[in-house]
Amino acid sequence: MPILEGEGVTKYFGGLAAVSNVDFYVNEGEIIGLIGPNGAGKTTLFNLISAALVPKPGIIKFKGKNITGMKSYKICRMGLARTFQSVKVFANISVFDNVRLGSYFGKSPGLSSADAAREAGEALEFVGLSAMSATPARDLTLANQKRLEVARALATGPELLMLDEMMAGLNATEIAQAMELVTMIRDKGITIVMIEHVMKAIMNVCERIIVLHHGEKIAEGTPQEIATSPKVIEVYLGEKTDA
Amino acid sequence: MDTARFTSKGFLVPGIINLVILIGLATLPLYGSLYNVVLITSIMMYAILTVSWVMFSGSSGYLSLATATFFGVGIYVSALLLPNTGAVLPLLVVVLIAGLGSSIVALGVGALTLRLRGIYFAVFTFGLVILVLELLNWWEHSVTGTRGRFVMLVDNDVIFYIMLVIFILSMLTTYLIRRSKFGLALQSIGENEEAAEHIGVNVTMVKVITFAISAFFMGATGAIWATKLTYIDPYVAFNVLYSFLPVLMAIFGGMGQIYGPVIGAVIFAYLQETFQTEFPYYYMLSFGVILIVAILYLPGGLVGLIQKAWRRRPGGRHADT
Amino acid sequence: MPESIVTILDVAIGGLLLGGIYALIAMGMNLQYGVARVLNFSHGEFIMVAAFGTFTLYTVVGINPLLCLVIIGPVVFLIGVLLHRTLFHQLSLRAPNVDAYAATSILASFGLLFIIQNIALLGWGADYRAYSYLNFGVNIGGAVFSANKLVILGFAVGIGVGFYTFLARTHIGKGIRAAAQDPTTASLMGVNINYVLALCFGFGAAMAGLAGVLYSMRIPLNPAMGMQYTFIAIIVIVLGGLGSIPGSFIGGFMLGIIGEIVSYFDPSLSLAAYYLIFMLLLLVRPKGIFGK
Numbered sequence: 028m029p030i031l032e033g034e035g036v037t038k039y040f041g042g043l044a045a046v047s048n049v050d051f052y053v054n055e056g057e058i059i060g061l062i063g064p065n066g067a068g069k070t071t072l073f074n075l076i077s078a079a080l081v082p083k084p085g086i087i088k089f090k091g092k093n094i095t096g097m098k099s100y101k102i103c104r105m106g107l108a109r110t111f112q113s114v115k116v117f118a119n120i121s122v123f124d125n126v127r128l129g130s131y132f133g134k135s136p137g138l139s140s141a142d143a144a145r146e147a148g149e150a151l152e153f154v155g156l157s158a159m160s161a162t163p164a165r166d167l168t169l170a171n172q173k174r175l176e177v178a179r180a181l182a183t184g185p186e187l188l189m190l191d192e193m194m195a196g197l198n199a200t201e202i203a204q205a206m207e208l209v210t211m212i213r214d215k216g217i218t219i220v221m222i223e224h225v226m227k228a229i230m231n232v233c234e235r236i237i238v239l240h241h242g243e244k245i246a247e248g249t250p251q252e253i254a255t256s257p258k259v260i261e262v263y264l265g266e267k268t269d270a
Numbered sequence: 271m272d273t274a275r276f277t278s279k280g281f282l283v284p285g286i287i288n289l290v291i292l293i294g295l296a297t298l299p300l301y302g303s304l305y306n307v308v309l310i311t312s313i314m315m316y317a318i319l320t321v322s323w324v325m326f327s328g329s330s331g332y333l334s335l336a337t338a339t340f341f342g343v344g345i346y347v348s349a350l351l352l353p354n355t356g357a358v359l360p361l362l363v364v365v366l367i368a369g370l371g372s373s374i375v376a377l378g379v380g381a382l383t384l385r386l387r388g389i390y391f392a393v394f395t396f397g398l399v400i401l402v403l404e405l406l407n408w409w410e411h412s413v414t415g416t417r418g419r420f421v422m423l424v425d426n427d428v429i430f431y432i433m434l435v436i437f438i439l440s441m442l443t444t445y446l447i448r449r450s451k452f453g454l455a456l457q458s459i460g461e462n463e464e465a466a467e468h469i470g471v472n473v474t475m476v477k478v479i480t481f482a483i484s485a486f487f488m489g490a491t492g493a494i495w496a497t498k499l500t501y502i503d504p505y506v507a508f509n510v511l512y513s514f515l516p517v518l519m520a521i522f523g524g525m526g527q528i529y530g531p532v533i534g535a536v537i538f539a540y541l542q543e544t545f546q547t548e549f550p551y552y553y554m555l556s557f558g559v560i561l562i563v564a565i566l567y568l569p570g571g572l573v574g575l576i577q578k579a580w581r582r583r584p585g586g587r588h589a590d591t
Numbered sequence: 592m593p594e595s596i597v598t599i600l601d602v603a604i605g606g607l608l609l610g611g612i613y614a615l616i617a618m619g620m621n622l623q624y625g626v627a628r629v630l631n632f633s634h635g636e637f638i639m640v641a642a643f644g645t646f647t648l649y650t651v652v653g654i655n656p657l658l659c660l661v662i663i664g665p666v667v668f669l670i671g672v673l674l675h676r677t678l679f680h681q682l683s684l685r686a687p688n689v690d691a692y693a694a695t696s697i698l699a700s701f702g703l704l705f706i707i708q709n710i711a712l713l714g715w716g717a718d719y720r721a722y723s724y725l726n727f728g729v730n731i732g733g734a735v736f737s738a739n740k741l742v743i744l745g746f747a748v749g750i751g752v753g754f755y756t757f758l759a760r761t762h763i764g765k766g767i768r769a770a771a772q773d774p775t776t777a778s779l780m781g782v783n784i785n786y787v788l789a790l791c792f793g794f795g796a797a798m799a800g801l802a803g804v805l806y807s808m809r810i811p812l813n814p815a816m817g818m819q820y821t822f823i824a825i826i827v828i829v830l831g832g833l834g835s836i837p838g839s840f841i842g843g844f845m846l847g848i849i850g851e852i853v854s855y856f857d858p859s860l861s862l863a864a865y866y867l868i869f870m871l872l873l874l875v876r877p878k879g880i881f882g883k
């Protein structure tokens with residue numbers, strides 16, 4: 028049974044279909060890439076899965092359970108966590124407390140104070156931000172804020188982690204570090220779905236890639252298959268760019 | 271418990287100051303004039319409303335204009351249960367019921383409206399006061415035929431002490447919330463509600479519960495305030511001013527520290543009580559001007575201003591020179 | 592004409608009149624909130640001040656209230672533009688993000704509310720004032736309707752339609768509509784955004800002022816009267832859809848008619864009815880009728 032699956036997932040904004048009839052599945056332990064030109068509906072799909080939005084129509088199941096329309100905090104406690112395209116750290120709260128919030132509230136059943144603090148420390152150590160524990164989140168560089176978001180998500184003890192453009196705005200060194208982090212996360216046994224534009228990362232790290240365009244799934248396969256698919260090439264190189 | 275925290279200088283000095291102020295207040299009726307006792311009672315009332323308002327709106331990022339509603343509910347509960355014809359229930363019980371009643375109203379309003387965006391919530395709570403006023407007017411006019419009610423007389427010293435207790439409890443609650451993980455969750459909601467919900471915070475529940483807790487104090491204060499007013503009618507009880515003034519006091523005093531709202535309340539309540547009889551419109555006008563000036567030039571409020579000045583002194587930690 | 596028909600017509604005209612007033616103040620509020628992004632809680636105070644201004648101009652100087660439209664309208668417009676340029680524009684520069692600006696602009700509008708209301712209290716006192724203008728009956732088909740009702744209705748509709756045409760046809764109007772849809776793109780395409788925002792705020796205030804002038808012919812005036820109109824304006828713009836000027840126009844009429852019908856049965860319950868509608872709207876369809 029796939030850990031995450033979606034059937035006929037659709038979302039209209041006004042008359043425009045941001046996501047249209049998308050079927051997908053993710054197996055436990057995989058690293059899946061989600062790519063597509065700007066406006067293809069990738070983040071919308073993430074929003075539909077994490078219940079920031081509700082699909083209409085469509086069904087989404089996590090660990091076999093129908094999570095369509097469930098509240099986001101419940102989905103998180105079930106074991107699904109995510110990061111955001113525009114980094115959403117808690118600016119005026121310290122790095123440590125940012126992560127501690129995740130370990131306090133993201134687990135079911137909840138942790139004691141001491142355990143939550145310990146797990147927060149571990150998550151920070153894992154992403155390499157321990158030195159900045161006391162710093163308010165707003166004082167971090169963008170790359171570090173992204174790492175903070177990952178630490179916070181990891182503190183909730185997820186079985187599946189969705190990363191939304193984690194590498195956007197990073198330089199080459201930072202991208203390499205991020206790629207390493209992703210593999211380290213997978214090695215911990217966490218399934219990963221990642222939206223990315225940085226092709227190098229996607230091709231090297233992902234086992235399977237789903238391609239969206241205009242809200243529809245147009246291709247799915249291994250990096251090799253996707254790289255050589257004429258449909259995908261046309262979508263990325265041939266067509267007019269969408270706004 | 272971490273006793274080192276309690277004996278460190280940072281805790282001892284404010285702790286002693288608190289104690290001194292507390293003792294001074296608690297003994298006031300013994301040495302203070304009637305005028306002062308009544309004045310301090312009023313000031314405490316505004317302080318409680320302001321502190322309670324900050325409890326919810328300060329961290330959550332939701333601008334509540336419902337203060338006047340909860341305050342008014344407390345006043346009316348008191349008028350119903352403590353009429354001048356004789357108390358239906360003991361005074362303290364009434365204060366408690368008023369607080370609980372306001373909390374229940376808050377739970378209802380909150381459950382309905384806190385799922386909306388912040389701006390709709392502000393508008394909703396703004397209209398709530400006007401609505402309750404209209405409905406109550408209609409009720410008193412059409413159904414009961416009464417116009418206003420008389421509240422039983424209570425000794426000024428008793429009123430003072432009850433107000434003091436409510437004030438202390440509200441400050442204590444603020445302190446406890448801030449230090450708890452509940453308070454951290456509330457803060458995270460104010461910082462980024464969507465992110466908070468995605469890391470497992472049940473945002474609706476946290477918001478509604480905090481809203482209800484803040485309403486408790488507003489209602490309890492209203493109940494004891496009614497005994498000071500002795501005559502109330504819908505216009506006296508439900509006045510939008512009691513929604514706006516706490517906001518002004520909190521902004522001016524500063525919402526970062528626990529004492530900011532109190533300082534703001536003390537200053538403005540004092541001004542209010544002093545000038546209300548002589549220059550009622552001028553002072554309200556100046557409040558409006560001060561509010562605008564505070565928003566433009568004092569983002570941290572008065573307390574923020576003082577803190578900045580404190581840090582800039584020669585030898586201070588963040589001295590520029 | 593049979594009694595019941597006259598009553599229905601009376602309620603209908605009353606509803607349209609109320610609706611016309613609501614339409615004007617809602618269009619004004621929509622310009623300020625939908626475009627300039629300021630939820631102006633002092634909107635109702637502009638109505639109140641314009642009403643009192645008309646009262647004084649008429650009872651003291653003898654200027655016909657309809658003439659006051661062209662005097663007070665531009666004055667309120669200028670005040671609105673100035674307020675935006677000085678106060679709200681400054682706030683937008685200092686705000687770190689959109690939400691912060693929303694909060695500070697609301698609070699600043701409270702400050703304005705305090706100021707304007709108390710200036711009115713200082714100027715005219717707390718008692719109710721009223722004047723009488725065109726208070727005679729007009730005979731239409733055997734039924735008698737108050738002349739000022741018909742005149743107000745006519746002017747309200749006229750101003751509303753006129754303004755809508757202005758938005759649709761003129762250069763400035765198109766700039767405003769562009770800014771309402773997408774300020775960033777509009778400014779990239781050469782629309783002077785700050786200028787447009789200030790204009791919008793001014794027009795918004797002017798609409799409130801014009802509504803105040805018109806309505807002052809029929810109702811008793813009191814410095815505390817503004818707040819309920821602010822609230823009503825907000826309900827209408829939610830009803831009609833934020834950012835949709837035609838929505839505010841139609842929504843205003845809808846709410847006015849509902850209000851008049853409720854008033855017929857019990858005048859003090861009309862605000863409660865509005866509130867109920869507002870509650871239902873927010874829970875069921877916050878977008879409103881024409882909202883995107």
